Every structure is written in structure tokens, then in C-alpha cells.
Amino acid sequence: MYGEEGRRPLGAEADPHVARRARDRDRRPGPKTISRTTQGVPQGGSLSPLLANICLHWFEKAFARGDGPGTWANAELVRYADDFVVLARHQSRRLVDWIEGTLEGRFRLTINREKTRIVRMRQPGSSLDFLGFTLRYDHDRHGRGRTFLRVFPSAKSQGRARARAARRAAAREGTPPEA
Numbered sequence: 001m002y003g004e005e006g007r008r009p010l011g012a013e014a015d016p017h018v019a020r021r022a023r024d025r026d027r028r029p030g031p032k033t034i035s036r037t038t039q040g041v042p043q044g045g046s047l048s049p050l051l052a053n054i055c056l057h058w059f060e061k062a063f064a065r066g067d068g069p070g071t072w073a074n075a076e077l078v079r080y081a082d083d084f085v086v087l088a089r090h091q092s093r094r095l096v097d098w099i100e101g102t103l104e105g106r107f108r109l110t111i112n113r114e115k116t117r118i119v120r121m122r123q124p125g126s127s128l129d130f131l132g133f134t135l136r137y138d139h140d141r142h143g144r145g146r147t148f149l150r151v152f153p154s155a156k157s158q159g160r161a162r163a164r165a166a167r168r169a170a171a172r173e174g175t176p177p178e179a
Contacts, residue, residue: 049081049082052081052082052109053081053082055107055109056079056082056084058107059102059103059107060077060079060084062102062106063075063077064077068098069086069088069095069098069099073088073090073092073094073095074088074089075087075088075095076088078130080131083130083131085128085130086099091118091120096118121135121136121137122137122147129154129156132153132154132156132157133151133152133153133154133157134151134152134153134154134155135149135150135151136149136150137149137150138150
């Protein structure tokens with residue numbers, strides 16, 4: 001089980017000097033200070049999606065609580081990782097204020113104002129893009145006046161799929177794809 005020296009497990013190839021430096025790093029003299037950061041996690045960093053997901057988990061819990069909008073606004077929260085959509089029949093200023101106040105105040109998350117909007121889905125021509133899909137109410141083709149929710153790939157997703165197909169076709173033919 002142990003090597004000849006009796007100290008390290010077999011297969012432990014670590015340099016003893018490196019191991020000693022790793023141990024001694026925690027024993028350095030001087031004050032050990034822990035301070036709260038003044039800035040958040042940079043977007044695009046490896047921790048950003050994880051920490052946003054943790055905060056949004058608690059946001060989702062607060063949303064569904066008895067005193068949250070899930071109860072008093074009869075709203076639904078649909079969330080995937082750090083993206084979410086709030087569905088409510090009647091959007092009120094109170095609902096928007098609660099969401100903004102909770103995310104920015106309590107959780108100190110920044111709301112992306114370019115991607116944030118209120119959509120009245122029943123109005124003609126309105127649609128919502130979420131997770132690569134477009135959601136839109138359409139009238140039935142038989143003229144009965146009924147509407148149904150149509151879900152189809154978003155224009156951005158379709159463009160990416162076409163570009164990917166063009167690259168694959170070009171690779172098979174041995175010609176460079178057009179930009």
C-alpha cells in the first residue's frame with residue numbers, strides 16, 4: 001500500500017518540494033484577512049453561470065412562497081440555468097418592481113436591460129424568444145377565430161443551423177465555406 005519510504009501512497013509522484021510549499025502556504029506568518037469583495041463575478045468567467053444559478057434558485061423559491069408573485073399575481077416562473085421567463089395573465093407594476101427589487105437588491109444581480117422586455121403575447125405580431133425557440137400566438141387556418149401557441153426554432157437558431165450545415169457540406173466537398 002505504501003512505498004519504500006512509508007510516507008506516500010504508491011503512485012504518488014509529487015515532488016516533495018512542491019508538496020511542502022503547498023503545505024507551508026497556509027502557515028505563512030502575518031495577519032489572515034478575509035474581506036468582502038466590492039465587485040461581482042465577471043461575466044463570461046467560469047464561476048459566473050454557477051453563482052447566477054445558485055442565486056436564481058433562491059429567487060425561484062422566493063417567487064413561489066406564499067408572499068411571492070407566484071401567489072398574489074398567479075404568475076409562473078420558467079427557468080433554465082440563468083435565463084428565465086415570468087408568465088402572468090395581468091402584468092402589473094408591482095410584479096415588475098418585485099422582480100427588479102429582488103434580483104438587484106436582495107441578490108445583487110444585474111438585469112440585462114437589452115434582453116429584458118414585457119411582451120403581451122395575445123397582441124397580433126408579438127412573439128417571445130426563449131432558449132432558441134420563438135413562441136407566438138397564431139390564428140387557426142380554418143378561420144374559426146381560435147388561437148394556438150406556436151413554438152418553432154428562432155431565427156438566430158435557424159441561422160446557426162444553416163451555417164453549421166454549410167460548413168459540413170463544404171468540408172465534404174473540400175471547398176472553403178462562404179463567409
